[in-house]
Amino acid sequence: MSLVLAATNESALIDLRAVAKTYETDTGPVHALARVDLKIKRGEFVSLLGPSGCGKTTLMSLIAGLATPSEGEVRIDDMSIRSPYTNLGIVFQNAELLDWRTAIQNIMLQIEIRGLDVKTYLPIARKLLAQVGLKEFENKYPDELSGGMKQRVALCRALIHDPEILLMDEPFGALDAMTRDQMNADLQRIWMQSKKTAILVTHSIDEAVFMSDRVIVMSARPASVVEDLQIDLPRPRSLDVRDTPEFNEYTAHLRARFKALGVFSND
Amino acid sequence: MTETVMTQIQSTSAKAVTKKSKGFGFLVPVCSLLASVLLWEGIVRFFSVPVYILPPPSSIFHTAIAQHQYLLKHAISTSWAIFLGFVWAFAIGIPLATVMTFSASLRRAIYPLLIVAQVLPKVALAPLFIVWFGFGMFPKVVMTFLIALFPIVIDTLAGLSTVRPESLMLLRSMGATRWQSFWKVRLPTALPHIFSGLKIAMTFAVVGAIVAEFVASDSGLGYVLVDARANLDMVMVFAAIIWLIVLGFLFFLAVELAERLFVKGSSHRRSQELGAGL
Structure with a gap:
């Protein structure tokens, strides 16, 4: 019995099933999240990457059980999350x-x-x-x-x-670039020691690729998953990995993706 | 890299400390105070101003000290009124603001009453207090309470809503109860605001007690003021005022000390900034 359970857990610790979120505001409903399906394995490092204000934070609070989905279901460890899930740690931008x-x-x-x-x-x-x-x-x-x-x-x-789970909502967004690099390296080291399931919300393409096993690309509001990109770079990754062609292939691919989504309209 | 950052931070904080302890800044206000007292004495003596118009500081201080038994007796009466009124305002104001923070309907119900109670000139109530409560301690305490309540409620209300939503989310993710969130985060966050309200309330409380004593009392420094003026004893009027200044200052100091005890870290500096408006 426990073996079977362990097997299912291995497949997905966090399981979002057709999750949507609409906020009621004074000026009418805001569709923050449109139907997201997402499975995250135990011990995986996943980044949620997208433009600012695209509902990444909403997705994070849904996983933490700090908000309840308007539609669909969030499951962690095969349990439906309806109230704050406390077997996690959160780091906010401030x-x-x-x-x-x-x-x-x-x-x-x-x-x-x-x-x-x-x-x-x-x-x-x-x-x-x-x-x-x-x-x-x-x-x-x-x-x-x-x-x-x-x-x-x-x-x-x-x-x-x-x-069990470490949630980070743009934790290094307010730091200068050099401190940020150092924090990325440190976080990778700590994560590799502790082997937590980690979810990093970020709008930095470089940070997402450097840190993650998987990068989930999200579109602007109402947010949905546009791409689920596996990052196959060996660990531990030193900061130099960002100068390798493999790394740049990933970042170039993601930049092109956002350009196609209309996020970068300047050029 | 981190090492240099550390030493930099340590050296800057050390610098700030030495700067503070070196300062003789307190000498400046002491000198200006002394100078103005001397100027007052000089003017009164030079122009031979009659004592019943403006007595010289020397005779005021003399009376303030010589008559200390009489003045102390009345100062104690005033102090009780200030203390009890303030404590009541504190004991009722903080829970009232807390309830108003958590219940929107109660906030809507209580707020207008509070505003009415505040804009209403309390001096106008004093004669009524004689009818309702007679002379003595009780009407004084009621007056002091009424005057001190408003700043405490308003500042506590403002303070309790300054908590960042992320802080509350963080607490919920730890499985905190509402009580824990309030006690561990919301209330401490509000403390600098609460203390700035308490400081204002304390200065108001002194005024409240004196006003009540003007109108409806047979004891206290306010009564001394009225009585001495009726006898054209201007020296005693000013001596009573000196005692009042010292009394008000001591009460304010007590709140300030409590603040230093309870507010730690950078929120201490924040509350100092808020209090700077006084």
């Missing part, structure tokens, strides 16, 4: 650290809210901070940290309870 808590206290919020044992998890929080190079910063308040450091703390907070 780190969303609490100003009045130090770095380590911000990470421990995850533990406090879940009612887990603080003593058990404090060393884990320290270890995670050390892994992202912030060992010396555990007692710093957020306004004493740079943008990249804050995002590292937010990443630690999303991982401390060892969740």
